[in-house]
Structures are given as C-alpha cells and as structure tokens.
Amino acid sequence: MDPHHARYPFFDGARAAVGEADISPPALIAEDAPAVERGLERVERALMEGTVAPEEPRRWSDREELLSYPIARILVSLVDTPAAVDKYAAAEAATAHERFSADFQTDDDGLQSTSSPTVSLDRVLREFDLSGAVRPERTDPTDRRRGGRDPTHYWVGVGAYLTLASADWGERWRLVNRELATGAVRVTNDELHRLLEEAVRRRVADGLPFEVRGNSAGDEIAEALDDEVESLRNLLNDHDVAGRTDVDAVVPGLFPPCMKALLQRAQSGESLPAHSEFSLVSFLVAFGMDATEVATLLGADGDDADRIETRVTYLADAEGSQFAPPSCASMQSYGDCVNRDERCETISHPLSYYTSAVRDAGEVRDWREAVGE
Ligand code: SF4
Incomplete structure (x- = not known):
C-alpha cells in the first residue's frame, strides 16, 4: 500500500x-x-x-x-x-x-x-x-x-x-x-x-452526501451505523441549535460551575484535553469574545495563544454565526459537568445557565472594561 x-x-x-x-x-x-x-x-x-x-x-x-x-x-x-x-x-x-x-x-x-x-x-x-x-x-x-x-x-x-x-x-x-x-x-x-x-x-x-440506503446492503450499513450517526447528529445539534444567547457581557463570576472550573484549570497553566478546551472556548465565543480576549482571559501566550486563535476562527463560521458549546448532557458525558449548583437543576445548557445568571444579576460589570482600564 x-x-x-x-x-x-x-x-x-x-x-x-x-x-x-x-x-x-x-x-x-x-x-x-x-x-x-x-x-x-x-x-x-x-x-x-x-x-x-x-x-x-x-x-x-x-x-x-x-x-x-x-x-x-x-x-x-x-x-x-x-x-x-x-x-x-x-x-x-x-x-x-x-x-x-x-x-x-x-x-x-x-x-x-x-x-x-x-x-x-x-x-x-x-x-x-x-x-x-x-x-x-x-x-x-x-x-x-x-x-x-x-x-x-x-x-x-x-x-x-x-x-x-x-x-x-x-x-x-x-x-x-x-x-x-x-x-x-x-x-x-x-x-x-x-x-x-x-x-x-x-x-x-464532491458527491457528498450520497444515498446509502435504498437497497438491502445499504440498509444494513445504515442500521449497523445507527448509534454512530445518532451521536454525530447530537454533536451537530449541540453546536448549531442549542444554547444561543443574547447576552454579550463577559462576567466570569457568573459563569456556570463547569466553565468556571475549566477556566481555572486553563488559567493555572493546565493543558486542557481538546474537547474541554473546545467547550470552554466555544462558550466564550458564543457571547462575542474575540481571539485576543479569549487568549487574555485564559492567560495563554505563544503557541497556546496561536492555537486558541485558530480555534476561535474556526468557531465563527463564514456567515458570522457561531457554534454553541456542548449541552449539559454532552458536558456530563465528557466528565466536565462539575460542582453543579441549584441553577443547574433548571437548565439544560451552560449558555442558558449564564443567560439566566446575568439577567438575575441586573447591573453587571463587563470583564473587558476592567481589563481595558
Ligand atoms: S449542569 Fe450544565 S451548567 Fe451546570 S455544571 Fe453541569 S454542564 Fe455546567
């Protein structure tokens, strides 16, 4: 070969x-x-x-x-x-x-x-x-x-x-x-x-997607891959449908426990597993943070900052719409749902948690203003 x-x-x-x-x-x-x-x-x-x-x-x-x-x-x-x-x-x-x-x-x-x-x-x-x-x-x-x-x-x-x-x-x-x-x-x-x-x-x-089903061999293939296809559809749903937010303030103190934990680990210099870094960065991008802001908040520099910039660019697609971060169900399956609190019982997505926390807080101070001073 x-x-x-x-x-x-x-x-x-x-x-x-x-x-x-x-x-x-x-x-x-x-x-x-x-x-x-x-x-x-x-x-x-x-x-x-x-x-x-x-x-x-x-x-x-x-x-x-x-x-x-x-x-x-x-x-x-x-x-x-x-x-x-x-x-x-x-x-x-x-x-x-x-x-x-x-x-x-x-x-x-x-x-x-x-x-x-x-x-x-x-x-x-x-x-x-x-x-x-x-x-x-x-x-x-x-x-x-x-x-x-x-x-x-x-x-x-x-x-x-x-x-x-x-x-x-x-x-x-x-x-x-x-x-x-x-x-x-x-x-x-x-x-x-x-x-x-x-x-x-x-x-x-070229040629994607093609018809897999339609004959007995194709139907068998589709049936054998049922679980894999469902998990891929869930990934897409997590990213494209769930958890949009109209909040655009950055208030780390109001982040859901899972994201606070990932943020702390990143800020302390730990190299997060790829899926955890994706979850955290996509969460931050969802309310409008750009690559420099994300890298600053995470305390990343050098190669780490470059990698994060690439990830942020990928997360903002050509039309400017964004991937949402994984849902609570996916965070649980990654082992990244930690320190759940009372609000967690009322939502199914980390962005919903954050939206609700910011609304309840009323007047909030954006982290970017503090950094810019
Ligand atoms: S329940 Fe959801 S928002 Fe709360 S910690 Fe777990 S993943 Fe995060």
Whole structure:
C-alpha cells in the first residue's frame, strides 16, 4: 500500500487502493473493524475541532487510516445535513493543508523522513490537474540562501485562480487587487497552499452526501451505523441549535460551575484535553469574545495563544454565526459537568445557565472594561 494514501486518502490513487483492498467498507462496518472507530473519530473531530487528524496517531495503521476515509464519507452521508458536509470537507482540507505544507518544506529542505513519507508540490499539482496552471517565480540565481529552491511566489493561471479563490476570503483575494501578468496571478507560497486546500475541499465535498440506503446492503450499513450517526447528529445539534444567547457581557463570576472550573484549570497553566478546551472556548465565543480576549482571559501566550486563535476562527463560521458549546448532557458525558449548583437543576445548557445568571444579576460589570482600564 502506498503510505501517502493514508495521509491523503482523497487522492485518486487512494480511491483505487480502497477498491483493491481485500476487504470492502461495508464488510469493515459489518465486522465493526478499527477503521470504523477511526472513521467516526474523523467525523467527530471534523465537527468539533475542524481537523480530521487522529488524537493518537500511533494507534492507527496506514491501512486503517486509508479505510477510515470511505467510512467517514458514509457516516457524513447518513447524517445528511449541509452543515455536516461543509464542516467535514473543510476539516479534511485544513488537515491536508497542514500536512502538505509540512511535506513541501521537508521536500524543499531535501530531507527525507523514513517514518512519514512526504508528497512534493509537483505531485499535489498533478493530482489536481494544476501542473500547467502553476509555475514558480524564477528565483535570483545569485541568491545563495535559496539556491534556486523554495520560491517565495508563484504565478497561477487566471482561470485556475478564479475557480479556486473566493471573494469571501477577503479583499486581497479579489482579482482587481492582484498583480497580473500574461494571464497569470502572482501569489505567495502560503496563498498557493490556500488554493490547494480549496482544491482538496472541493474534491472531498464532491458527491457528498450520497444515498446509502435504498437497497438491502445499504440498509444494513445504515442500521449497523445507527448509534454512530445518532451521536454525530447530537454533536451537530449541540453546536448549531442549542444554547444561543443574547447576552454579550463577559462576567466570569457568573459563569456556570463547569466553565468556571475549566477556566481555572486553563488559567493555572493546565493543558486542557481538546474537547474541554473546545467547550470552554466555544462558550466564550458564543457571547462575542474575540481571539485576543479569549487568549487574555485564559492567560495563554505563544503557541497556546496561536492555537486558541485558530480555534476561535474556526468557531465563527463564514456567515458570522457561531457554534454553541456542548449541552449539559454532552458536558456530563465528557466528565466536565462539575460542582453543579441549584441553577443547574433548571437548565439544560451552560449558555442558558449564564443567560439566566446575568439577567438575575441586573447591573453587571463587563470583564473587558476592567481589563481595558
Ligand atoms: S449542569 Fe450544565 S451548567 Fe451546570 S455544571 Fe453541569 S454542564 Fe455546567
């Protein structure tokens, strides 16, 4: 098996490798094979955290990684909501972006990793039929530092650029704001990677959701994945429907006990598990805190602040609406529902707790005012 396919399971060759595997996705599901658990993790992390990377990479073989991809696609199709497809495809693309950016760097440095095979930029361009549309800007041959390698800019054919770039990404992506020459648009290295991420997102989203049910084999698959699909739907409901709030003041003293506890742990320098950090950050974002405010409140700096900024960006989707944090039921299942008090008996969502506490308190002082003084 080509180990690249485990890291890039949406490559055409990976699809063929799944077809040639000695066991089909339906058979894996029937057997409840490890790839099914990894497929579920893939979708859960996509919905919760915007990544499909495994929490414990060493736990899964290349084969399980590869086979988890078609299983994740079946799960997303069974969940069957536009939000699930959008978030899943975006997360596969964001993970691929992280991986190929690291790979290209390794490739440019001339380093070969024996444990984790890398792909070259040429291979990714070929994969998406972009070889003819992208050319590196010629580097100065006298620049010994780069030695003709690792150009800082590329020229992308206008047609490919317009197909992949979106005006939603900001003003700088609009063609009128770009440098153009002989039918090509000048982009930085990072911008080229962003365009490739979009090519991945489109490939992953293509064909999703598909009809799983409709024949006896499909019905059996759907039935076998009933529990997984229900848990994914609950995750989406937690994040997209429940617990909206019209409170926009930040009053940590009125946070529900669960969030006070997570906040204290973060402020004392503890590295929270990913799901707990997601719960806390999504709670803070729900009443309008931005990335800097969240990082300041948590006392995060350096890499921690960068990670939190990425999480906040992910939590505010393109339309500016936000994911709500998990419900009390989900917090309980994570083990993060602690120190329950009387108000907890009257609500089912941490945001409802906070809304009710702020309303009962009447006049409140926003933490941001105190910090700004
Ligand atoms: S009941 Fe809800 S609001 Fe109260 S501590 Fe538990 S999760 Fe938080």
